[in-house]
Amino acid sequence: MYWEKNYETLSKNELTDLQIDRFNTTLKYAAQSSFYGNLLQKLGISPGDISDIRQIQDFPFTTKQDLRNNFPYGFLTLPKKELIRLHSSSGTTGNPTVIFHNRHDIDSWANLMARSLYCAGIRETDVFQNICGYGLFTGGLGFQYGIEKLGALSIPAGAGNSLRQIKLMQDYGTTVAHAIPSYLGRLHEVFEMHGLTPQKDTLLRTLVIGAEPHTEEQRKRIEDLFGVKAYNSFGLSEMNGPGVAFECIYQNGLHIWEDAYYVEIVDPDTLQPLPDGEYGELVMTTLNRQAMPLIRYRTRDITRIIPGKCKCGRTHRRIDRITGRTDDMFIIKGCNIFPMQIEGILLKIPEVGSNYLINLETINDVDEMVVSVEVKKEWFKGDIHKLDLLTKQITSMIRDEVLAKPIVKLVEMGSLPQQEGKAVRVLDNRKNGI
Amino acid sequence: MAYEVSIFLENKIGHFERITHILKENNINIRSMALNNTSNGWGILDLLVNSPEKAYNALADKGVSVALREIIALEMKDVTGGLDDLLLKVSKANVNFDNAYGRIIQENKAAILVIDVQDVEDSKKKLQEAGIQMLDDKNVYGIE
Incomplete structure (x- = not known):
């Protein structure tokens, strides 16, 4: 029933003791980085000083901005020769967020990922198709290593090309697939287009969906379309990537691996910790990472701890679905995007004004990012070719920056709402269905 | 040399009428026209009018993206x-x-x-x- 019974079913006291022990070890590594080295000195805390896990609240929060400001090596605890991989955010505006891993970190991540898959009922007998971008994005390699650790047969299919995905499923008898929820509607359409149904024409029994917030209705719809069970996966690159929290077969919240992460939910305004059951911002501390530990990292994701015990017997608490963000980041096509990135691109294009609007819309069952920009009057010469070319240029520049292809709409000067005070740049009109 | 008045136009209700209204108010007569729509939600309106320069100035004054094209x-x-x-x-x-x-x-x-x-x-x-x-x-x- 368990991947690691000794860790997954620890009593509250045992888990807390393990957390204290691991946090002291984490501090030992952290002290070797310039960022946390300075902080520990300032706080007068030494590795080994922690005897009560609540002492973690003596530490200030670490933010994405801290990561950017100390790019690239300010959080690094080890010499470069000990590192074996990095994952980094996309983008060219400002410093990316980069996380370095040594062999221990990669092994520990793969193990958490295998544990996650196991708890969703996935076994070594499964054939696992990972429909997910490989590369700097953590969803590809994160799952890959977990599937291999678990011992299932992995198909590193990568993202896109729906017909090929279906052929892979049929050729190799795929039983489990991982994809972003918004892609699965599209995939099902392609099944239909070719007169196929996943129920009859594949051996698919489980889907793993994540990297994009989605509702319970959306999950139900995916389960109905494919005739499978769909399990929610949660992760973020700053905490490795996937394998941070995962649903077990009871599909009632996501077990967050508390032997690897210390979890707090804080009020986004007062930043004070909230009791279980209340919604707030998820704050996480790595407890088993060596090359780049993070202490009290503000994830900006809003969720809550689901009170009570899970029927599966795992003692690690469960978080609820992510209901929103405390910053302006949005996720589309599985890509994390900040409006500032789009703005940075538009500022480089002299033909368009600085005012812009991002509409997130569901078009033909696919979620799209529609970017409206104003064409400068003085540039307009009545030439349709030039405008077409401009559209293509903006599309590819945004795509290169955020990895998701936008639909670029040129609009008349002055037709976008004038922005005063806190600008509303993103309108989310996506349907909750897939 | 002859010119047409080219206008950048979003494909939205009322946008075309806004242009014709400005021309009407300025006593400009349209002799002929072509409206080219694209699949991107905008198009270009080409107008042949009795007084292109006057039309250009009237439209530009109202903030319209307009150009004179030979x-x-x-x-x-x-x-x-x-x-x-x-x-x-x-x-x-x-x-x-x-x-x-x-x-x-x-x-x-x-x-x-x-x-x-x-x-x-x-x-x-x-x-x-x-x-x-x-x-x-x-x-x-x-x-x-």
Whole structure:
């Protein structure tokens, strides 16, 4: 029933003791980085000083901005020769967020990922198709290593090309697939287009969906379309990537691996910790990472701890679905995007004004990012070719920056709402269905 | 030289009317027009008016994205096959155009074809060499 019974079913006291022990070890590594080295000195805390896990609240929060400001090596605890991989955010505006891993970190991540898959009922007998971008994005390699650790047969299919995905499923008898929820509607359409149904024409029994917030209705719809069970996966690159929290077969919240992460939910305004059951911002501390530990990292994701015990017997608490963000980041096509990135691109294009609007819309069952920009009057010469070319240029520049292809709409000067005070740049009109 | 008034237009209710309203208020008469829609939610409206410069200023004053574009206007007969006769000559002159529209000057007698080309000077030269008559602005816009 368990991947690691000794860790997954620890009593509250045992888990807390393990957390204290691991946090002291984490501090030992952290002290070797310039960022946390300075902080520990300032706080007068030494590795080994922690005897009560609540002492973690003596530490200030670490933010994405801290990561950017100390790019690239300010959080690094080890010499470069000990590192074996990095994952980094996309983008060219400002410093990316980069996380370095040594062999221990990669092994520990793969193990958490295998544990996650196991708890969703996935076994070594499964054939696992990972429909997910490989590369700097953590969803590809994160799952890959977990599937291999678990011992299932992995198909590193990568993202896109729906017909090929279906052929892979049929050729190799795929039983489990991982994809972003918004892609699965599209995939099902392609099944239909070719007169196929996943129920009859594949051996698919489980889907793993994540990297994009989605509702319970959306999950139900995916389960109905494919005739499978769909399990929610949660992760973020700053905490490795996937394998941070995962649903077990009871599909009632996501077990967050508390032997690897210390979890707090804080009020986004007062930043004070909230009791279980209340919604707030998820704050996480790595407890088993060596090359780049993070202490009290503000994830900006809003969720809550689901009170009570899970029927599966795992003692690690469960978080609820992510209901929103405390910053302006949005996720589309599985890509994390900040409006500032789009703005940075538009500022480089002299033909368009600085005012812009991002509409997130569901078009033909696919979620799209529609970017409206104003064409400068003085540039307009009545030439349709030039405008077409401009559209293509903006599309590819945004795509290169955020990895998701936008639909670029040129609009008349002055037709976008004038922005005063806190600008509303993103309108989310996506349907909750897939 | 003859000009058309080119306008960047979003494909939205009321946007075309806003343009025609400005022209009406400024006593500008539209002689002919072409509206090119794209699949991207916008289009370009090309207008042949009796006073292009006046129209340009009136529209620009109201913040419209507008441009004056030089066009080539060719005469044809307003009879069956008139356009075909003209196009045969134009294609023999090896001139390609992106957009075209026409207007009748005298019923059953004369009409003009307005063409929108990428390289005006080059096209004019080719048409001249092929002996095709190009009309001046008076004939194009019509008499006030």
